[in-house]
Amino acid sequence: MTETPPTNPDSPLNPHDSNLVEPRGNGRVQLEISEWRRVSPKYVTVQIVGTVITFVVLLGVFGWLAFTGQTWAWIPFGIGVIVAIVDLAITPRQAKAIGYQLREDDLVFRRGIMWQRIVAVPYGRMQLVDITRGPLARWLGLAEVKLVTAAAATGVSIPGIPNDEAERLRDHLVEVAETRRAGI
Known part of the structure; x- marks a missing residue:
């Protein structure tokens, strides 16, 4: 199990200075960098709202087509629901994986x-x-x-x-x- 490197409290950048944990697996790229600066946790909200808006519009179109008798529209509607659920589930982890040094x-x-x-x-x-x-x-x-x-x-x-x-x-x-x- 790896340790999180110490943070630098005197750093003028990134006051929420939470570090990425390095690495989780042997196949993961390892860098000789001790401190990763992460994006704000609020960024997850931005991503989720964007995803929800996109899928509400797409699912609204295919849902409307499906309910008006276009039976073929149920297929993209179902696929869209599955993709939206998966995307919403992985979005927080994707945001946590962003870092810079x-x-x-x-x-x-x-x-x-x-x-x-x-x-x-x-x-x-x-x-x-x-x-x-x-x-x-x-x-x-x-x-x-x-x-x-x-x-x-x-x-x-x-x-x-x-x-x-x-x-x-x-x-x-x-x-x-x-x-x-x-x-x-």
Whole structure:
């Protein structure tokens, strides 16, 4: 059984600083990183509400078709119900799997349960750091920080970060990126 590494109480970023537990299985990617910063627990609410709205609309259309005599519509309606239940069940775990780490030379981002994505974005390669806020996320005080690089595959979006933390993270990344680019 692995231990959760100690948190840094003096860290200016991520006041809810809960760490990801590393690793759960031998096949899981292991990194030499001691502290992962996680997204806000409110992000689960954003994801669940988005899922519910999507499936209510889709299931409403197929339900209406099914009740008006289109018997074929019961099949996509049933499949939609099953997919909605599974999606709602795994959404909290997916949100908990999102994490990022600010290292000396780069930002490492990870997400995913079964299909894990781990991306290291060197500070000197960052071209744009953007903050976006959707209506529900804005209402909950959350934002998404997007990092853009020249390579499209290494672009990273970190969702579910509290607004003030997102602004501090953006300012920090821009400052570090400018100093790293100056040395190139």
